[in-house]
Amino acid sequence: MEYWKDTNEPITAFVKLFEEAANDNELRSGLAKVNQLIWFDYTEDGPDCSFHVDCRDGKLDVKAGKPADEPDLVMSLSADDAHRSWSNKLNPVMAITRKKIRVKGSATGLLKLAPKLKKVAVIYNKVLADLGWQDKIMK
Amino acid sequence: MYGNTGKIVFVDLSRSSVAVESLPEEYYRKYIGGSGLAARVFWERGDFSADPLAPEAMLLFMCGPFAGLKMSGASRSCVAGRSPLTGHWGDSSCGGHFAPELRYCGYDGIAITGRAERPSLLLLEGEKVVVVDAVEYWRQGIEDVNKALKQRFGRGCRSLIIGPAGENLVRFANILNEGHHAYGRAGFGAVMGSKNLKAIVARARSREMLLADPEGFADLRKELNARIKDALASQVIRENGTAANLEGGVYTGDVPIRNFTSNFWEEMAEALTGSALTEKYLTNRAACAYCQIACKRVVEVAQGPFAIRKGPGPEYETIVSFGSLLGSMDLAAACKAGRICNDLGMDTISCGSTLAWAMEAFEKGDLTLDDTDGIPIVWGDMGTVVDVVLPRIAAVQGKLGELLAAGSVSSAKRVGKGSISYTTHSKGLEAPMHDPRGGGHGMALTYAMSPRGACHVADPMLYFEMGACYYPEIGFEFELEPKSYEHKAESAAISVALGAIENSACFCQFADREISIPEWVELFNTVAGYGWDSDEMMRAGRRVFYLKRLINHRYGLTAEDDTLTPRLLEPARDGEPQGITIEFDKMKERFYELMGMDPVAGIPSTETLSAHDMAAEVAEM
Numbered sequence A: 001m002e003y004w005k006d007t008n009e010p011i012t013a014f015v016k017l018f019e020e021a022a023n024d025n026e027l028r029s030g031l032a033k034v035n036q037l038i039w040f041d042y043t044e045d046g047p048d049c050s051f052h053v054d055c056r057d058g059k060l061d062v063k064a065g066k067p068a069d070e071p072d073l074v075m076s077l078s079a080d081d082a083h084r085s086w087s088n089k090l091n092p093v094m095a096i097t098r099k100k101i102r103v104k105g106s107a108t109g110l111l112k113l114a115p116k117l118k119k120v121a122v123i124y125n126k127v128l129a130d131l132g133w134q135d136k137i138m139k
Numbered sequence B: 001m002y003g004n005t006g007k008i009v010f011v012d013l014s015r016s017s018v019a020v021e022s023l024p025e026e027y028y029r030k031y032i033g034g035s036g037l038a039a040r041v042f043w044e045r046g047d048f049s050a051d052p053l054a055p056e057a058m059l060l061f062m063c064g065p066f067a068g069l070k071m072s073g074a075s076r077s078c079v080a081g082r083s084p085l086t087g088h089w090g091d092s093s094c095g096g097h098f099a100p101e102l103r104y105c106g107y108d109g110i111a112i113t114g115r116a117e118r119p120s121l122l123l124l125e126g127e128k129v130v131v132v133d134a135v136e137y138w139r140q141g142i143e144d145v146n147k148a149l150k151q152r153f154g155r156g157c158r159s160l161i162i163g164p165a166g167e168n169l170v171r172f173a174n175i176l177n178e179g180h181h182a183y184g185r186a187g188f189g190a191v192m193g194s195k196n197l198k199a200i201v202a203r204a205r206s207r208e209m210l211l212a213d214p215e216g217f218a219d220l221r222k223e224l225n226a227r228i229k230d231a232l233a234s235q236v237i238r239e240n241g242t243a244a245n246l247e248g249g250v251y252t253g254d255v256p257i258r259n260f261t262s263n264f265w266e267e268m269a270e271a272l273t274g275s276a277l278t279e280k281y282l283t284n285r286a287a288c289a290y291c292q293i294a295c296k297r298v299v300e301v302a303q304g305p306f307a308i309r310k311g312p313g314p315e316y317e318t319i320v321s322f323g324s325l326l327g328s329m330d331l332a333a334a335c336k337a338g339r340i341c342n343d344l345g346m347d348t349i350s351c352g353s354t355l356a357w358a359m360e361a362f363e364k365g366d367l368t369l370d371d372t373d374g375i376p377i378v379w380g381d382m383g384t385v386v387d388v389v390l391p392r393i394a395a396v397q398g399k400l401g402e403l404l405a406a407g408s409v410s411s412a413k414r415v416g417k418g419s420i421s422y423t424t425h426s427k428g429l430e431a432p433m434h435d436p437r438g439g440g441h442g443m444a445l446t447y448a449m450s451p452r453g454a455c456h457v458a459d460p461m462l463y464f465e466m467g468a469c470y471y472p473e474i475g476f477e478f479e480l481e482p483k484s485y486e487h488k489a490e491s492a493a494i495s496v497a498l499g500a501i502e503n504s505a506c507f508c509q510f511a512d513r514e515i516s517i518p519e520w521v522e523l524f525n526t527v528a529g530y531g532w533d534s535d536e537m538m539r540a541g542r543r544v545f546y547l548k549r550l551i552n553h554r555y556g557l558t559a560e561d562d563t564l565t566p567r568l569l570e571p572a573r574d575g576e577p578q579g580i581t582i583e584f585d586k587m588k589e590r591f592y593e594l595m596g597m598d599p600v601a602g603i604p605s606t607e608t609l610s611a612h613d614m615a616a617e618v619a620e621m
Helices: A008-021 A025-034 A079-086 A092-097 A114-130 B025-031 B034-045 B098-104 B142-153 B185-194 B214-230 B232-240 B246-252 B266-272 B274-280 B316-321 B331-344 B348-364 B382-395 B398-404 B408-415 B441-449 B461-466 B488-505 B517-528 B534-554 B584-595 B606-611 B615-620
Strands: A037-041 A050-054 A061-064 A073-076 A102-105 B007-012 B017-022 B059-063 B077-082 B089-094 B109-113 B120-125 B128-133 B158-161 B175-177 B181-183 B197-203 B282-286 B296-301 B308-312
Touching: A008 A025, A008 A050, A008 A061, A008 A079, A008 A114, A025 A114, A079 A092, A079 A114, A114 B246, B007 B128, B017 B128, B025 B034, B025 B534, B034 B059, B034 B077, B034 B089, B034 B109, B034 B488, B034 B534, B034 B615, B059 B098, B059 B185, B077 B098, B077 B185, B089 B185, B089 B534, B098 B158, B098 B197, B142 B158, B142 B197, B142 B331, B175 B185, B181 B185, B185 B197, B185 B348, B214 B232, B214 B517, B232 B274, B246 B266, B246 B316, B266 B274, B266 B331, B274 B282, B274 B331, B282 B308, B296 B331, B308 B331, B316 B331, B316 B348, B331 B348, B331 B382, B348 B382, B348 B398, B348 B408, B382 B398, B398 B408, B441 B461, B441 B488, B441 B584, B461 B488, B488 B517, B488 B534, B488 B584, B517 B534, B606 B615
Parallel strands: A037 A073, B007 B109, B120 B197
Antiparallel strands: A037 A050, A050 A061, A073 A102, B007 B017, B059 B077, B059 B109, B077 B089, B089 B181, B120 B128, B158 B175, B158 B197, B175 B181, B282 B296, B296 B308
């Protein structure tokens, strides 16, 4: 991995990102509309490198690891590309076309949130700063 | 011959005569089919001195080699000839159900000249082709005529019909299949109208097709149909239609607002986007023949001033043309405007763009109440557009109808007062609803280079810049930044060739994106037995592009015409692309160089033509 020293680091940052995003009304209501159990699968970097977001039925639960229930949507990519993506430095369409992101299940709802990546990136950079990882912030 | 039938129907309506001719097999290998083959026939047999609406003008309908082969995305065909809107080469592609039926009748295409004495229709019943009286359908809307033709010729018949706009020679009149699928652009509905040809009806008797390698093709089709169906992009547009990404487009600056004066309107994004259409008005999804994507919408607006009963719904282009482009975020109004245009037979892009120009002209005082029969043409006033203006345009009624029925460029030239400066076109064809300043600067280049005029489906540059394409086999590995000129000329040189292949093969651009270059080659070889490799296939694509450039040259077009109007090139005023300038001249110069084209004449050099086996065309020049 180019940006992370172990598989705990990315999951810590990404879970925290979603927890912070939940405080933003626009992002929270956007995720509520997605209404899916989503598994962000980075296991190509290690068996424990993943987290899931359960935004079904108005919930917004974020936890490390694979969900117990069968996910509605699985997004598989590397933890480095996930970092680029949350930093708004990865074109999601291009990443899907070039198989950097593999999608299983309906991603229609989640892709609707793609225009909000700019806002997500601002929150993500703050999360990285709060964690003392300024060196990971992408310019 | 494999894949293609090799047979074209030549119809002279003045004499009510029909002749079936076989084209040389070499034409298919060199020009593929669809708009490429149409260009070759037009080059050889078209009357270049004929006005587009004169009896001598040739109107062509052509299938690609895959029509009728039960593949997702392969049921398109093209119409082509001299455009009455632009005065030079035009072609337009249509999905739906006509192409397979024409192929099942045993034909690759139809070439029509002459003018029938009375309103007529052309009837193909299997291989039998006759001209039939159609006076009873004249002056009727497309929806009613479609129903009447099905009643008369059977539910299985497939038809191409013009509306009153085509009969009245509106310069952007279109032609509809099944009342839902349009040959939208370049005004060929008016050409049909000028020939007194209300409809073409096809009813096949057999479905036999001869393929070069039926088993190889069947295996490939099975794999591609499944992949096209499951692709993420297919899922997205199946669920929310072609406007699925409208909201995303607003944030990048791709969606034009108020005649391209702006490209950011956040509130509108949510109101007009595809999911809003799904939630509010969608009743069913529909598809072209054999397509697994099903991007078509069937909608109903139950109540309100724009109520419409269940029927064909708007696509992205129509939603924006009758939405944000006119300063409206009323989705019901866009649905109704689209429905009216479908019934009257008018291209929603050119119609919306002409109205947008008129609204700006009215706001600036360049167009006055005296010009508009006392009707104020005001931003966002969709009631007036729907109830008053669209019917007047289709009927060419009054000063307003007569003015706008000619399209935005002719209207602006007539009004003067500098109003040409805020038209939005290239080569006389109004730009589609993707703003190149935000959507991608490469699109500015390909809009300008497109032989028919500003067009987003002449080639896949829109998808290239979006990041949806990766073709290492033909050198397209660029990671493009949309709002930059870098690698755009190089990308465009690939894109125009690939676009010519797709449009000559009559394939849908949504399905195309799932097909790799080696698979394209295999498709042509298993179906038509062309024996191509990827180099030969790309050469055929460039050849088609070059031939259309030669046709335009005969109409007097030069490199000077390869441009966009100032409105489309000036820095965007707001949103994501605010202040960014398109480096158009740099891209254009490099594109000519890469394509081996003369930077003054705008046509391929003799060496370039020779390298593409176009010695015959050189001699004929």
